[in-house]
Amino acid sequence: MNGMTARRVALAIAAATALTGITACGSSDGSDNDSKGSSGKGGGGGLGVSPIAALRTIEKSTDKADSAKVESQTTMGSVMSMKASGALGWEDGLTGNMTITYTGGQLAETMRQTGSTSMEARYLPDAYYAKMGEQFAAQADGKHWVKYAYDDLERIGGGSGAYMKDAMQNSTPHQSVKMLLASGDVKKVGEEKVRGVNTTHYSGTVEVAALAEKSSGLSESQLADMKRQLEQSGVTTETVDIWVNDENLLVKKVEKGQMKTGELSATAYYSDYGTEVSAEEPPASDTADFKDLMNRQPAT
Secondary structure, X not given: OOOOOHHHHHHHHHHHHHHHHHHOOOOOOOOOOOOOOOOOOOOXXXXXXXXXXXXXXXXXXXXXXXXXXXXXXXXXXXXXXXXXXXXXXXXXXXXXXXXXXXXXXXXXXXXXXXXXXXXXXXXXXXXXXXXXXXXXXHOOOOOOEEXXXXXXXXXXXXXXXXXXXXXXXXXXXXXXXXXXXXXXXXXXXXXXXXXXXXXXXXXEEEEHHHHHHHOOXXXXXXXXXXXXXXXXXXXXXXXXXEEEOOOOOEEEEEEXXXXXXXXXXXXEEEEOOOOOOOOOOOOHHHEEEHHHHHOOOOOO
């Protein structure tokens, strides 16, 4: 791999995973503060329903749907850009299968040195698995999969690790709705079509560090460390837009913010709610543990 070791590749993917978790963060708490905004028919409620009340209905409906097909595109400044597609379920912990292709940035170059910029990802309740190419396997004792246990990601993430772990385990459509609820800053934009579907568009602004204080069980030291990492990356606020169909199900979300390395932008489409999702743990004989790879001596 032109000097690029399996250890360094695994670490690069973990770093991107951590960065994604800490910037595109979710919240496990709602807000009781109503926000001004127009109301009307469409996803989330009828005449006279406030945006906050509508979002509570949307969050519950999307949560109960249990699974969906997902298409997404994410750009994180010069660090990476990627697209992904597959299906995710969240009835009993996050599960699913996604195909991820890195299309630009530093991580795409790292992946290119493994022989492929695409990989298969599997989500299980306790770990994330990434399937790499043959060039990676040649430097990882013939193993194609890397296991990222969420507990291990928490340990390498510094103060942001606990929060990132929570975000990774709860990367579901209704988390974006929870972000807007926690922010208390949301308005109804209007009625729009998304891929031919009638939807209601809601928008709000999220203070990332303030949101962290409302979610997860971070200690004071963990929270302070996480805020320092956010400041270093330049992330302070995100705008979150969601589009909801007449069944109160999320069909599109867009998150945008600014990082020191450039723009943060994440767009996702959700469809086929209730689709069957099956994700199996890869064979142990073909799986390298991220923690073990990190214990290897780096190449000189």
